Amino acid sequence: MNLKKTTIVSLVITAFFLSCSNPDKERVKSTLLMGIAEVNYTPEVGLAMAGNYRGDDYASRGVHDSLYAKAFVAKDDKGEKVALLTVDICFIPKESIEMMRTHIASKTTIKAANIMIMSTHTHSGPVGGLNAPKAIEYLTKAASAVIEADEKLKPTILSVGRSTENRISHNRRLKCLDGTTHMCWEKFEPGFVIEPWGPIDPEVITLSLAQAGKPTGVIVNFACHATTLTGNNWLYTADYPGYMVEAIRKVKGKDYVPMFFNGACGNVTQVDYRIGFPDTYQECQRIGYLLGVSALEAITSEVPVSTDIIAVSREMVPLKHLTITDEQFAWAQAVIKKVERDGMPPAQADGIPDAQYAKDWVQMRAIQDQVDSLEVMVVRIGDTAFVGLPGEMFTEFGIDIKAKSPCKNTMVMGLTNDEKGYFPTAVSFTQGPKGFTPMITGYETTPGTTNYEIGSGEKLAESAIIQLNKLF
Numbered sequence: 001m002n003l004k005k006t007t008i009v010s011l012v013i014t015a016f017f018l019s020c021s022n023p024d025k026e027r028v029k030s031t032l033l034m035g036i037a038e039v040n041y042t043p044e045v046g047l048a049m050a051g052n053y054r055g056d057d058y059a060s061r062g063v064h065d066s067l068y069a070k071a072f073v074a075k076d077d078k079g080e081k082v083a084l085l086t087v088d089i090c091f092i093p094k095e096s097i098e099m100m101r102t103h104i105a106s107k108t109t110i111k112a113a114n115i116m117i118m119s120t121h122t123h124s125g126p127v128g129g130l131n132a133p134k135a136i137e138y139l140t141k142a143a144s145a146v147i148e149a150d151e152k153l154k155p156t157i158l159s160v161g162r163s164t165e166n167r168i169s170h171n172r173r174l175k176c177l178d179g180t181t182h183m184c185w186e187k188f189e190p191g192f193v194i195e196p197w198g199p200i201d202p203e204v205i206t207l208s209l210a211q212a213g214k215p216t217g218v219i220v221n222f223a224c225h226a227t228t229l230t231g232n233n234w235l236y237t238a239d240y241p242g243y244m245v246e247a248i249r250k251v252k253g254k255d256y257v258p259m260f261f262n263g264a265c266g267n268v269t270q271v272d273y274r275i276g277f278p279d280t281y282q283e284c285q286r287i288g289y290l291l292g293v294s295a296l297e298a299i300t301s302e303v304p305v306s307t308d309i310i311a312v313s314r315e316m317v318p319l320k321h322l323t324i325t326d327e328q329f330a331w332a333q334a335v336i337k338k339v340e341r342d343g344m345p346p347a348q349a350d351g352i353p354d355a356q357y358a359k360d361w362v363q364m365r366a367i368q369d370q371v372d373s374l375e376v377m378v379v380r381i382g383d384t385a386f387v388g389l390p391g392e393m394f395t396e397f398g399i400d401i402k403a404k405s406p407c408k409n410t411m412v413m414g415l416t417n418d419e420k421g422y423f424p425t426a427v428s429f430t431q432g433p434k435g436f437t438p439m440i441t442g443y444e445t446t447p448g449t450t451n452y453e454i455g456s457g458e459k460l461a462e463s464a465i466i467q468l469n470k471l472f
Contacts, residue, residue, distance in 0.1 A: 029306040031077055032382070035152035036209055036217040036257050038070040039145040041087070042236055043126045043138040051090035051123030052231040053356055055347040060126070061234035064281065065242050067125055069142035070259040071149040072209075072219065073110065074381050076310045081110045082379055083146045084219075084386060085117045086259050088238040091419030092119055092128035092139070094375075094390075099130060100143040108150045114312050115146065116377055116388045118416040121262050122226045122239040128419070154211045160384065160409045161206040161302035165294035168240075168287050169224040171196035171395070172269040173431065173442045181432040181442035184273040185350045193273060197431050197442075200224075200268050201395045203402075204291070205411055206298040207384060217256060220244065220295045221411040223263025223395050228270055228284045231349040237281070240270065243288020244295065251296055258295070261413050264389070264398025266422050267444055279349065305409060307382035313467040316373035317459055319452040324365040327436040328447065332361040352449065357438045360448030372452075375417045376460055378467040384409040385471070387464045388416030393423045394444070397461040404465050406472040412464075422450040423457030 048058035067088040075081045083104065092100075101112035119128070130136060172184035175194045182193070200223070207219040226239040238245075241260040248258040270287050271277050324332075335358035345353045377388040385407040389397070391414060398412040422444040432441035439446055 029308045030155065030157055032156065032307045032310065033075045033153040034156035034209060035073045035149040035154065036071065037145050037148035037152060038068050038257050039141060039148065040066045041069050041138050041142040042067045043134060047134055048127050048132060049124060049234070050127045051125070051227070052350065053348055053352050054231060055344060057347065060236055062236070064235035064237040067236055067238055069145040070257060071145035072259065073146060073149040073153065074307070074310055075153055079109070080310050081150070082114045082310050082312055082381065083110050083116070083149070084379065085115065085143070085146050086261055087117065087119055087142045088122050088241065089119050089125040089128055090121055090123055091415050092117060094418040096128050096130050096135070096139055097417050099136065100139055103140055103143050104146045107147045110146065110150060113314065116379055116386060116416060118261060118388060118413045119419070120226055120238065120241045120260050121265070121415055122237065122241065124229050124233050124235065124237040124239060156307070157210040157304055158307050158382065158384065159208045159210070159302035159304045161208065161298035161300070163204045163294045163298035163301070164202045165204050165222065165291060166200070166202040168270055168290055169200040169202070169268045170270070170272050171198045171200055171267055172271060173197040173267050173428065173444070174273060175431070179433060183351065183443050184269060184271040185277050188273065197428065198267055198394070198396060199399065201263060201399050204294045204298050205409070206295055206302065207411070208299055208302055215252060215256060217258065218248070218295065218299060219259045219261055219411070220291070221261045221263055221413070222291060223265040223268055223398055225265050225269040226262065228287060229279055229281070231347055232279050237284070240284045240288040240291065243285045244292045247289040247292025248295055261411055262415070264393040264395045264412050264414050266392035266394045266414065266424065267428070268395045277349070305383040309380060309382055311380040311471050313378045313471055315376050315463045315467060317376055317463050318371050318373050319456045319459065320371050321368050322364060322447050322451060322453055323368050324361050324447060325436060328361055329365050331436060332358040336362065351443060354438055357446065357448045364447060364451070374420055374460065376463040376467065377417055378464060378471060380407070380471045383407065385411065385468060387412045387468070389414050389460055389464065390416060390418035391420040391423050392444070393457060393460070394425050394428065396425050397423070397457055401461055401464050405468045407468060410468065420451060423452070423460060424450060425457060426455050429454050
């Protein structure tokens with residue numbers, strides 16, 4: 001069935017579902033007040049874009065489609081509140097998160113510790129660090145979505161739906177004939193790639209809000225990099241999550257608020273190595289509309305869930321930085337001498353050049369004995385759970401957390417409350433020959449792309465599972 005026919009079928013099913021009453025929704029336990037809101041925070045043109053190596057020119061050239069921040073706030077009968085905010089941006093580091101939390105807390109009665117902030121991971125948005133020009137201005141505007149949602153609290157029915165979408169995402173780490181790991185954006189001779197090293201997570205989870213008998217919005221949780229448009233694009237865009245919103249609104253109406261919560265997508269992307277890397281807006285639309293159809297399918301099968309409890313848990317997990325070996329340090333110094341002579345390489349569509357790795361390794365060597373504390377946050381709203389992890393987690397972690405969670409309706413999100421690079425599985429560091437130059441075992445396991453010692457991803461996932469068991 002082609003996309004056009006699939007979309008038509010989905011629209012028919014959705015329309016039928018919306019025309020039917022659901023008596024279970026009248027019986028579900030719902031004692032919380034909730035609000036949902038969105039804010040167009042698109043920065044001014046000319047500010048730096050984040051998410052790709054662009055040589056010495058990162059300035060945006062224009063706006064293809066607007067960037068949004070979308071928020072969901074819940075309040076119990078004791079006045080306790082929790083807020084979840086998703087932003088069309090590549091990543092937001094910890095200092096920016098704390099600034100946004102502080103701003104929200106100063107304008108509302110929501111505790112800063114009860115605010116979860118995540119990135120959709122579009123590679124065509126602005127820089128998330130506070131030192132970027134105008135960053136405080138546009139990040140504060142993004143944070144205002146929570147303030148608006150807090151002003152719209154109403155009795156709400158929540159419903160959870162599920163579907164499967166296996167046409168979008170691909171594991172981008174490829175096992176090859178020569179025993180090496182290659183990445184999906186490279187070009188290959190026929191038969192060189194044996195198979196992907198890992199899985200994808202095809203589960204689409206939706207959490208729908210209905211107020212005064214009317215559907216008002218939905219959270220869509222799915223794991224896939226938002227990198228359809230990468231180093232060749234110079235316009236602000238939400239990438240495929242923006243088209244997902246567009247597709248859902250064509251059915252639900254312009255006032256309906258779809259929110260995208262990106263999952264554990266560290267090693268999962270939209271690129272099928274067998275086809276290549278079409279980095280076009282048409283490809284963004286294709287992917288976004290496919291996900292939108294799958295989200296609508298999930299909505300048609302949704303089941304009401306209890307919303308009588310708010311609970312929040314946080315743990316600061318200590319992680320040691322990666323060690324840069326003597327061989328790696330010597331290699332980096334040699335490359336830097338070459339850069340001093342020849343200059344940095346030009347922009348490239350994906351990946352990181354050796355020159356950038358060399359600079360990163362020298363900096364990492366200076367802090368390799370340092371131990372950082374990274375935040376893992378879990379939010380319970382009735383019979384649903386939200387797990388926020390502070391980096392680009394491999395999809396295996398998301399699958400494992402959901403499988404071990406005592407809550408059936410568990411959503412897992414990466415790049416939440418921080419951005420600390422990639423967190424590969426321990427086994428992924430062994431997927432290829434040993435060596436000290438970059439990309440020996442793949443992009444995500446290269447120092448500089450990942451920053452913490454092997455096993456750190458497992459520690460973060462374990463913290464999430466322990467917290468889930470305490471909350472439920």
